[in-house]
Each structure stands twice: as C-alpha cells, then as structure tokens.
Amino acid sequence: MGRVSRREFLIAGAAAGGGLLLGFRTGERAPALAAAATPPAFAPNAFIRIGTDGRVTMIIGQVEMGQGMYTSMPMLLAEELEVGLDQVVVEHAPPDDKLYGNPLFGFQATGGSTSVKGLYGPLRRAGATARTMLIAAAAKRWVVDPASCRAERGAVIHTASGRRSTYGALAAAAAEMPVPEHVALKRPEDFKLIGTPAKRLDTPAKVNGTAQFGIDVRLPGMKIATVAASPVLGGKVAGLDEGKAKAIKGVRQIVRLDDAVAVVADHMWAAKQGLAALAVRWDDGPNAHLSTGDVVKGLEAAAQTPGVVARKDGDAAAAMAGAAKKIEAVYEAPFLAHATMEPPNCTVHVQKGSCEVWTGSQVLSRVRATAAEVTGLPLEKVVVHNHLLGGGFGRRLEVDYVTQAVRIATHVEGPVKVVWTREEDVQHDVYRPYYYDRIAAGVDARGRPIAWTHRLVGISILARWLPPAFTNGIDIDAVDGAVQLVYAIPAIRVEYVRHEEPVLKTGFWRGVGVTHNIFVVESFIDELAAAAKQDPVAYRRALLSKSPRARAVLELAVKAAGWGQPLPAGRGRGVALLYSGWDTYVAQVADVEVSPSGDVRVHRIVCAVDCGTVVNPDIVKAQIEGGVIFGISGALYGEVTLKNGRVEQSNFNNYRVLRMNEAPAIEVHLVRNNEAPGGIGEPGTAVTAPALANAVFAATGKRIRKLPLKPDQLRSS
Amino acid sequence: MVTLKINGKAHTADVPPDMPLLWVLRDVVGLTGTKFGCGAALCGACTVHLDGQPVRSCVMPVAAVAGKNITTIEAIGNTPSGRKIQQAWLDLEVVQCGYCQSGQIMSAAALLASHPHPTDADIDAGMAGNICRCGTYSRIRAAIKHAAGG
Structure with missing residues (x-):
C-alpha cells in the first residue's frame, strides 16, 4: 500500500495556508480561535501553522470519533515541535489524500486501529521539521550555531546567552529557511508528552453542549429531511400518498428516488410525521423472501469447498491423519449493526456549479468523491466540512448516507440536512458480515495440538472497499487474527472461502475480521484444553514458548484476575488471548455469572495490554475499557436477523446494547516498552467474546459456538 | 404558538402541540447540545431537566412543558x-x-x-x-x- 512521503508533507505549506478550513475550537484548555483569521506566517507542512501572534494550529487529518485522535495526533506533533498542548488549537483537515493519507491505507481514512501505528513517525518528523526551521531562523538572527540553541514551549532559546525568541516572532523568518532534508527526532528518554496521560483537547466542548457533530449543523434557510429506503435490499418505491404528507404543517417537499423517499420539512418532527403519512408501498424485488436461515445455508454449503490458503505451516492433513484424536467444531457469528449514538446524517447544499457537504466521516476524500459523482461536478467544486463523529466503529467508513443525501439535495433548493431515524439506521446499516467457520485440531496422546486447520467463510469487505488490498483471493482483514495464531503448533492450515451474500450490505465493524477470528480461535483452544482435561491458562502457556510478549500479557492478566481462586456457584472465569495485524497483544480474564434462566451477568473484566510504545496511557486504557463494553454488547445481545428480506430489529429495545446497570468493573494493566506502537481502538472488543464464552463454559459446562450467548442456549432446565 | 422557559429565558415557537420538545430545542430554538439518539425514550441522549427533574425530550410533547423551567446541557x-x-x-x-x-x-x-x-x-x-x-x-x-x- 502507498506511503506518505516526507516530500508530500513538505509541499503542503501553501495548500494548508488558506482560510477554507472550518475552525474547531478545542475549548477552555486551549486558546480560542482569533475572531479574524490572520494568514499564517509559517506553515512548514500540512499539519502545522504558526501565526505571527504565536498561535499554533494543528490540522489533523485523522478524525475524532472518541478514540482520542485530536489529542494523540497533536501530542506527536507537539512533542517534536516543543510546544505544550495548552498552546495548541486543533482544526479538522479538509479531504486531501496526498496531504493527509493514512500510510497504512494509502488514502485519508481513520479506521482499523491504524492511526498511531501509521503516523507515529510521519507526524513526529513533521513537528521536528518545523522545530528545526524555527531554530535555524533564530540562530541566523543571533548569528550563532543552531546546535547551540534549543526549543521549549513555543520559543527558541540560545542556551549560552539566554536569548529567547517566541515562535510567533520567528514565524516569518522560519518560513524563509530551507526545508531540511533530515531532521533529528527526540530520544524517548527526552519525551515530555509522549507516554503521559495528557488531558484530551476535545472533551471540554463535549461536556457543555458546544461540541459540533455533523447532526448539529445549522445553516441559513436549511431544511430538515428524513428518509425511508426500501426495507428490502434491491427493492423500489412502488407508490405513496403524497397528498396526506403535504397536508402536514411544516412539510415542504417530497423527494422520490427509485429506492428511497425523503420528506423535506422545516423541522425533523414534520419530516417524520410526513414520512409516516406517505405510507410508502414497496416493490420488494428479488430478496423479498430471504431469511437469515437462507444466508446460513449458503455459508454452510460454501464451507464444504476448499478455500484459498492464507497460512500454511507443515502438512496439516498428514499431521491430522497421524493424530491420536481429532477434535472438530463449527462456529458462527451473526450480522451486527453499529448503532452509533449519532445516527447517520449529512447536510448538503447543491448549487449551480458547486456542492457543499457537512458531515462526520472516517473517509473524507470518499465523501467528496461521491458528491462529485452524484452531482456531476468536478472534485474541486465540492467542499466538504468535517465534524466530530458521534461514534464511528466502522459505520462512517462507508459513504452510503452521503451519497443518498446528495441525491436528495439535488432536488432541493437551498441546504438540506438529511437525518436518519434510529429505525432507519438499524434497518439500513452496512452490517458486520455473518461468518461461518470450520475448525479442527489433531492432538497427541497428551492432548497437545499437532495439527490445526481453520476454514473461515464469509464475504470479502476489502474486495469491495479497497480492491488493491484483496490479492490472490485473500481478504487480509477477514483472515486477520486467524493467520497470526501465536500457539506453537507444527502443522497449521488456514483457508479463506469468499462467499458473497448480497442480501444485506456488509462492511467494517469494530475489529471486524479479528473480532470474529479471535472468538473462534480462542474458544477452540479452550475446547482443546477441556478435552485434555487441563487448565485453560496452563494449556495456553505451554504453547507460547515462541511468543514471549503474548505469554507476558497472559501471565499479567491471570495474576491480576486471581485466576484459580474459588468463585461462588454459577460463576466462572474465562481467558482469551489476542494477537493480530494490529501488532498489539491483549489477554483478558472475564468473570461471569449465569443465572438458572440463562442470563449472563459479567462481573469483572481484567485486561493486560502490550501495544508497544504508548502515546497516551489514559486514552489507551479508555479505548480498552470502551472496546470491552462494545464487545460485551455484541457477545451477549448483538444479532441482526432477516425475515422476508427485512431486518427484524429496529431500535435499542430489540437491538439491545449494554447499559450502566449491566456493566462490569474493568481493569486495564499496561505493559510499557519501546516496541513499535500497535493499534488500540479495536483489540478490547475483539478479545471479549471468547473470554465471555470461555467463562460461560467454566460456569455451566456449556460450550456456545454461535454468538450471541443467548439465554435459550444456557437455561439450566 | 407556545411559550417555553428555557435556561431562564422565554422563547415563543409556532409549532404543533404534539411536537416533542427535542425537535423544538434543536430545530427551532437552535440549542443543539441536546441530542437525538432513538426517538423513543430508549437511550437518554435527549435528557433535559423539567423543573429539575430529568425527562426524555424526544417523547415529551411541547404542550406539556409550557410554563415549566426547562434546563438543557448548555446551562446545566x-x-x-x-x-x-x-x-x-x-x-x-x-x-x-x-x-x-x-x-x-x-x-x-x-x-x-x-x-x-x-x-x-x-x-x-x-x-x-x-x-x-x-x-x-x-x-x-x-x-x-x-x-x-x-
């Protein structure tokens, strides 16, 4: 995949200087934006602008959806630039793949737990470049050796004489300095910010109602629309009762597309009432009779066919044939919705020759591209204003809601904000795919695995979303977590069977491939331990001789959790271990209780995490805590089902998520080292389902191989 | 026409009496700190105070809150x-x-x-x-x- 070169950062000076960016005030912890924007005196790259007033603006291409981007990314820049976070104002970057491309995707995308991993080096170099030029400007002015100067809190100081000049006073001169080819990065032992629990820059505005999410956009003359798309994928509008809707006060316009209807009104209430009054009739199309069972049958049949080999160690078939015993299982993971707290929404103003879009998106350049495509305008005539995201989890890696809003807006005079109801969201999501896995192990006389075969079956998200990443029939995301199996097993064969089920749109979901694979792998290892009548931790430990970091997190988690200490009846502890392409190691111990009626109560979760270099330990902990809650919601309740081509769930009453009264105590223990930074947004989610399933097994003796962990599978009577 | 006392200030709005307070706050008065999450009192994102008591504004008809003290996140x-x-x-x-x-x-x-x-x-x-x-x-x-x- 593409990499962002140093050169791309450096050519950005002029481009980033204009006044086109939407200012984002970070709140009381940082100085407010000046009323009148002054042109920056120094803009060494796409990420940093320094005004003659000394104001340091950081333009962040990674979007803030709760994961701390507007703190961790500025920390990387500020560390090397030698400014305090209290001296920094953060701005949303505009769409620009060249300037703000994610090195691990090759374009501007925030997802896959890649931001710190991909930008740890590039952003530090960007900060160091600016610092080097500021020091050079001061040294030139003072006629001293730059090496005799140092930078500190937004000023350059000549150490010997104590002369001092602020970045603001140096900004204009720094802009005249040559851009250095090589810059020195700080040594980790000299870090002032990286590795500290610095306060977040985005949160003050989020506790007083001033934070602006996409849904909060208000523009002069703006109308509000809500929309109903065909309840069955592929269906069309067959008819509607326009008169009744138009009779509702505040309803201004009905926009009928081939596959959706929108009601445009003065406010959301009129739009909702209008949509209900339309009583839209649908031609359901070819998917009208499909149910979840049909999907599973398709996957089951596909699982009988060999797949593309994603990992091969030794001869698994031969080793299996020679094993003392063969253990086999089938695992299933359901369709899941994201249910971001901020429902999908997008505001669009289409005018003759231009289009403006206001939304929150994980893929800004794709927002721009789809608006250009729908309107037929060239890219440069489309302006996109990004906002804070009220949750992402992969949902906002898709632009379906943007495409739809632009289609609607082309029929509307003036700006229109299209807001989905929660029901529309749950029933028209881009769902986590249904996965079907066949897994087997051959064990020796002592129960140790000598052969491992894992065939996973599901749709390929990457083949659609990032075709260059789908090579030789392998979806590297779908097999992530399965191919990195850390256990020392001499013969391993992992196969991927791509099987498309075009009955629902499917896409990323917090930890998508890994979340499913770790559930399968870690549940099955537990099965092998049980078959060998061994303790699940001891069984894993014996297989981790070649993976010291994995073993270290396992030991840390079990020690902190009090593994082996007695629990009351009905309670059980489960363990799970994660390693994947995120380059992060997590071990989790879950303590659950299963009631006689089969309800699972999670009492305590202990996680040990080694994600290498930590930028902000408090944000890392928060991501693990949140990821665990997301994982529990999915494991206990998460399930989207289909009947007659329609999604059966609609809102939080029947697409249940974890609440305060159900939330466990969560402990996160970090291993600190100087390894390369790993991803942290998704591992907490991915490691949770197997830990819970294994704890349920410990509590009840019941092995659940199909998520969610529903009471009807666990009832005692 | 309904008169609302929001964060100590009087606002008049020409809206239907059954319109939920949430949409009056967000789309008419322009106080967007109160959020839309579910529209059915299931998620609490729209919580405001009525005379100090927490209520879900997404299901609270505006007619029912006239004359009461409404406090939103902007003034809490x-x-x-x-x-x-x-x-x-x-x-x-x-x-x-x-x-x-x-x-x-x-x-x-x-x-x-x-x-x-x-x-x-x-x-x-x-x-x-x-x-x-x-x-x-x-x-x-x-x-x-x-x-x-x-």
Missing part, C-alpha cells in the same frame, strides 16, 4: 450539581465521542441533586436509561462518585 453548569458533574467528567476523562454525554451529564446532575452521596444501586437506577456506545460506563460511575466526594 449554572447549577451546583451540574457544575460538579461537568468538572468530574473532565477530571476523570469520561468522554470519548461525546455524543451521548449531554444526556449522561443531565441524568447524573439530576441524580447528584437528589442523592448527594449516591450508592452503586442509585447510580444504576439513575443512569441505566442512558446508553453509551463508546462504553464509558465505568468512568461515569467513578466520576459521579468523584463529584459526590468533591
């Missing part, structure tokens, strides 16, 4: 419990995406006002109606206790 910092809760939220870094937090803070401020030293059971009862998808529950619990102690 003017109350002692609201101010303490906001500060505790920042001290413990509760917030992630932040979208649900207006509602969380409104529920927590009401809880703290009625229960100055809430137990875990009080917190469960007072906060179970507010969903957070980022999963900030353990920090919310800790922050409420922090606010009560400080």
Whole structure:
C-alpha cells in the first residue's frame, strides 16, 4: 500500500495556508480561535501553522470519533515541535489524500486501529521539521550555531546567552529557511508528552453542549429531511400518498428516488410525521423472501469447498491423519449493526456549479468523491466540512448516507440536512458480515495440538472497499487474527472461502475480521484444553514458548484476575488471548455469572495490554475499557436477523446494547516498552467474546459456538 | 404558538402541540447540545431537566412543558450539581465521542441533586436509561462518585 512521503508533507505549506478550513475550537484548555483569521506566517507542512501572534494550529487529518485522535495526533506533533498542548488549537483537515493519507491505507481514512501505528513517525518528523526551521531562523538572527540553541514551549532559546525568541516572532523568518532534508527526532528518554496521560483537547466542548457533530449543523434557510429506503435490499418505491404528507404543517417537499423517499420539512418532527403519512408501498424485488436461515445455508454449503490458503505451516492433513484424536467444531457469528449514538446524517447544499457537504466521516476524500459523482461536478467544486463523529466503529467508513443525501439535495433548493431515524439506521446499516467457520485440531496422546486447520467463510469487505488490498483471493482483514495464531503448533492450515451474500450490505465493524477470528480461535483452544482435561491458562502457556510478549500479557492478566481462586456457584472465569495485524497483544480474564434462566451477568473484566510504545496511557486504557463494553454488547445481545428480506430489529429495545446497570468493573494493566506502537481502538472488543464464552463454559459446562450467548442456549432446565 | 422557559429565558415557537420538545430545542430554538439518539425514550441522549427533574425530550410533547423551567446541557453548569458533574467528567476523562454525554451529564446532575452521596444501586437506577456506545460506563460511575466526594 502507498506511503506518505516526507516530500508530500513538505509541499503542503501553501495548500494548508488558506482560510477554507472550518475552525474547531478545542475549548477552555486551549486558546480560542482569533475572531479574524490572520494568514499564517509559517506553515512548514500540512499539519502545522504558526501565526505571527504565536498561535499554533494543528490540522489533523485523522478524525475524532472518541478514540482520542485530536489529542494523540497533536501530542506527536507537539512533542517534536516543543510546544505544550495548552498552546495548541486543533482544526479538522479538509479531504486531501496526498496531504493527509493514512500510510497504512494509502488514502485519508481513520479506521482499523491504524492511526498511531501509521503516523507515529510521519507526524513526529513533521513537528521536528518545523522545530528545526524555527531554530535555524533564530540562530541566523543571533548569528550563532543552531546546535547551540534549543526549543521549549513555543520559543527558541540560545542556551549560552539566554536569548529567547517566541515562535510567533520567528514565524516569518522560519518560513524563509530551507526545508531540511533530515531532521533529528527526540530520544524517548527526552519525551515530555509522549507516554503521559495528557488531558484530551476535545472533551471540554463535549461536556457543555458546544461540541459540533455533523447532526448539529445549522445553516441559513436549511431544511430538515428524513428518509425511508426500501426495507428490502434491491427493492423500489412502488407508490405513496403524497397528498396526506403535504397536508402536514411544516412539510415542504417530497423527494422520490427509485429506492428511497425523503420528506423535506422545516423541522425533523414534520419530516417524520410526513414520512409516516406517505405510507410508502414497496416493490420488494428479488430478496423479498430471504431469511437469515437462507444466508446460513449458503455459508454452510460454501464451507464444504476448499478455500484459498492464507497460512500454511507443515502438512496439516498428514499431521491430522497421524493424530491420536481429532477434535472438530463449527462456529458462527451473526450480522451486527453499529448503532452509533449519532445516527447517520449529512447536510448538503447543491448549487449551480458547486456542492457543499457537512458531515462526520472516517473517509473524507470518499465523501467528496461521491458528491462529485452524484452531482456531476468536478472534485474541486465540492467542499466538504468535517465534524466530530458521534461514534464511528466502522459505520462512517462507508459513504452510503452521503451519497443518498446528495441525491436528495439535488432536488432541493437551498441546504438540506438529511437525518436518519434510529429505525432507519438499524434497518439500513452496512452490517458486520455473518461468518461461518470450520475448525479442527489433531492432538497427541497428551492432548497437545499437532495439527490445526481453520476454514473461515464469509464475504470479502476489502474486495469491495479497497480492491488493491484483496490479492490472490485473500481478504487480509477477514483472515486477520486467524493467520497470526501465536500457539506453537507444527502443522497449521488456514483457508479463506469468499462467499458473497448480497442480501444485506456488509462492511467494517469494530475489529471486524479479528473480532470474529479471535472468538473462534480462542474458544477452540479452550475446547482443546477441556478435552485434555487441563487448565485453560496452563494449556495456553505451554504453547507460547515462541511468543514471549503474548505469554507476558497472559501471565499479567491471570495474576491480576486471581485466576484459580474459588468463585461462588454459577460463576466462572474465562481467558482469551489476542494477537493480530494490529501488532498489539491483549489477554483478558472475564468473570461471569449465569443465572438458572440463562442470563449472563459479567462481573469483572481484567485486561493486560502490550501495544508497544504508548502515546497516551489514559486514552489507551479508555479505548480498552470502551472496546470491552462494545464487545460485551455484541457477545451477549448483538444479532441482526432477516425475515422476508427485512431486518427484524429496529431500535435499542430489540437491538439491545449494554447499559450502566449491566456493566462490569474493568481493569486495564499496561505493559510499557519501546516496541513499535500497535493499534488500540479495536483489540478490547475483539478479545471479549471468547473470554465471555470461555467463562460461560467454566460456569455451566456449556460450550456456545454461535454468538450471541443467548439465554435459550444456557437455561439450566 | 407556545411559550417555553428555557435556561431562564422565554422563547415563543409556532409549532404543533404534539411536537416533542427535542425537535423544538434543536430545530427551532437552535440549542443543539441536546441530542437525538432513538426517538423513543430508549437511550437518554435527549435528557433535559423539567423543573429539575430529568425527562426524555424526544417523547415529551411541547404542550406539556409550557410554563415549566426547562434546563438543557448548555446551562446545566449554572447549577451546583451540574457544575460538579461537568468538572468530574473532565477530571476523570469520561468522554470519548461525546455524543451521548449531554444526556449522561443531565441524568447524573439530576441524580447528584437528589442523592448527594449516591450508592452503586442509585447510580444504576439513575443512569441505566442512558446508553453509551463508546462504553464509558465505568468512568461515569467513578466520576459521579468523584463529584459526590468533591
């Protein structure tokens, strides 16, 4: 995949200087934006602008959806630039793949737990470049050796004489300095910010109602629309009762597309009432009779066919044939919705020759591209204003809601904000795919695995979303977590069977491939331990001789959790271990209780995490805590089902998520080292389902191989 | 035409009497700190105070709130419990995406006002109606206790 070169950062000076960016005030912890924007005196790259007033603006291409981007990314820049976070104002970057491309995707995308991993080096170099030029400007002015100067809190100081000049006073001169080819990065032992629990820059505005999410956009003359798309994928509008809707006060316009209807009104209430009054009739199309069972049958049949080999160690078939015993299982993971707290929404103003879009998106350049495509305008005539995201989890890696809003807006005079109801969201999501896995192990006389075969079956998200990443029939995301199996097993064969089920749109979901694979792998290892009548931790430990970091997190988690200490009846502890392409190691111990009626109560979760270099330990902990809650919601309740081509769930009453009264105590223990930074947004989610399933097994003796962990599978009577 | 007393200020709005307060606040008055999450009193993102009591504004007809004191997230910092809760939220870094937090803070401020030293059971009862998808529950619990102690 593409990499962002140093050169791309450096050519950005002029481009980033204009006044086109939407200012984002970070709140009381940082100085407010000046009323009148002054042109920056120094803009060494796409990420940093320094005004003659000394104001340091950081333009962040990674979007803030709760994961701390507007703190961790500025920390990387500020560390090397030698400014305090209290001296920094953060701005949303505009769409620009060249300037703000994610090195691990090759374009501007925030997802896959890649931001710190991909930008740890590039952003530090960007900060160091600016610092080097500021020091050079001061040294030139003072006629001293730059090496005799140092930078500190937004000023350059000549150490010997104590002369001092602020970045603001140096900004204009720094802009005249040559851009250095090589810059020195700080040594980790000299870090002032990286590795500290610095306060977040985005949160003050989020506790007083001033934070602006996409849904909060208000523009002069703006109308509000809500929309109903065909309840069955592929269906069309067959008819509607326009008169009744138009009779509702505040309803201004009905926009009928081939596959959706929108009601445009003065406010959301009129739009909702209008949509209900339309009583839209649908031609359901070819998917009208499909149910979840049909999907599973398709996957089951596909699982009988060999797949593309994603990992091969030794001869698994031969080793299996020679094993003392063969253990086999089938695992299933359901369709899941994201249910971001901020429902999908997008505001669009289409005018003759231009289009403006206001939304929150994980893929800004794709927002721009789809608006250009729908309107037929060239890219440069489309302006996109990004906002804070009220949750992402992969949902906002898709632009379906943007495409739809632009289609609607082309029929509307003036700006229109299209807001989905929660029901529309749950029933028209881009769902986590249904996965079907066949897994087997051959064990020796002592129960140790000598052969491992894992065939996973599901749709390929990457083949659609990032075709260059789908090579030789392998979806590297779908097999992530399965191919990195850390256990020392001499013969391993992992196969991927791509099987498309075009009955629902499917896409990323917090930890998508890994979340499913770790559930399968870690549940099955537990099965092998049980078959060998061994303790699940001891069984894993014996297989981790070649993976010291994995073993270290396992030991840390079990020690902190009090593994082996007695629990009351009905309670059980489960363990799970994660390693994947995120380059992060997590071990989790879950303590659950299963009631006689089969309800699972999670009492305590202990996680040990080694994600290498930590930028902000408090944000890392928060991501693990949140990821665990997301994982529990999915494991206990998460399930989207289909009947007659329609999604059966609609809102939080029947697409249940974890609440305060159900939330466990969560402990996160970090291993600190100087390894390369790993991803942290998704591992907490991915490691949770197997830990819970294994704890349920410990509590009840019941092995659940199909998520969610529903009471009807666990009832005692 | 309905007259509403929002954050101590009178507002008149030409809206139907059955229109939920949420949409009057967001789309008519322009106070967007109160959030839309479900439209069915299932998630708590739209929580505001009516005469100090927490209510779900997405199902509260505007006709039912005329003459009452409506407090939203924009002004909760003017109350002692609201101010303490906001500060505790920042001290413990509760917030992630932040979208649900207006509602969380409104529920927590009401809880703290009625229960100055809430137990875990009080917190469960007072906060179970507010969903957070980022999963900030353990920090919310800790922050409420922090606010009560400080």
